[in-house]
Amino acid sequence: MSAVRVHNFTVSLDGFAAGPQQSFDDPLGIGGMRLHEWLFATGTFDSTDGASGLDDEYALQREIGVGATIMGRNMFGPIRGGWGAEQWAGWWGDDPPFHHPVFVLTHHAHAPIHMEGGTTFHFVTEGIQAALEQARAAAGDADVCIGGGVQTLLQYLRARLIDRVHLVIAPVLLGSGERLLGSDPAEPPLGYEVTEMVSSPTVTHVRLRRAT
């Protein structure tokens, strides 16, 4: 069976994947955008001015062999509750960088949105297992990427449905925000082990694998 992977998921040195006070103007919370500067500087993200090197090698893995993406509704957009009249189609413009089917977890049904470049947003109201089944069917032999955000990743991690995680530690202290690892001290360990940890001049890359 194809793998379920997470890539380029960046946390601060103090462990936060988003800063405090997330809003439409600050979708990643105060200071949260600083987490992703390493990615914006890669050739994978910016084919004109981006650089090659270790960070780019990691960033590119997100694109290789991935046939479908799953994301939470809060990553898709800032709208909460019902969808309303506005036709929101994601943060990524007319040609989103996915180029494959994207499954958005939501409690509110919505017709698929077909974008340029091969990206279609599908909306799944039946939960994370159903979304994974649909994503796997769409991906065929390719892998499924869990895109984010934090709460979506946590749901899949707790269900032990993710095989591998590429985590990035940015040299930034946010002080508070939304935590991926160790967010609930009462929770048993998630059952993952560190298989790699290596620094570029900019960030530290970590690979986790589900323990058998």
Place this chain on the structure above:
Amino acid sequence: MSAVRVHNFTVSLDGFAAGPQQSFDDPLGIGGMRLHEWLFATGTFDSTDGASGLDDEYALQREIGVGATIMGRNMFGPIRGGWGAEQWAGWWGDDPPFHHPVFVLTHHAHAPIHMEGGTTFHFVTEGIQAALEQARAAAGDADVCIGGGVQTLLQYLRARLIDRVHLVIAPVLLGSGERLLGSDPAEPPLGYEVTEMVSSPTVTHVRLRRAT
């Protein structure tokens, strides 16, 4: 004025400086000892079998130019409340690795304990400021090292009395335990910035500096 430094302070990938359920048999909590394996493998710690290299270069900094150490009472030993009849003299045997005055923060007065090799344990009941004044006086022109544990470091960090921190991230997931950074989401940022982040084959070394 001499600097106040922290060295070799190791946290797990999920941010815990000690594991859960600390006890006499498990002074660092369940799994906590795994954090320090990188240090045990250095020539600085183990002059017979330890290795040189990047980890050793960082580990050695703790010994260079440090004239006094401050630690919390829980780092000194497992006894809580009054000192009792037993003569506890630390975890480190007859010749502790400090070779200079060590100031132990406690609510319970205790006569100094003179050890072999130049280490004397002094017990300070007047709080962190008094301990720092005494440590500075003892250190002369040399620096003061805040040894640990987590709560002691947090007190000094919150008072902005620490100049530089060498933090180590071990490729270990503890799941829960005692957190150094981001332990209180309601707290304002501590006011430190990352000046260096570099990986050895074993761990990632991070340097923090108090922001001006």
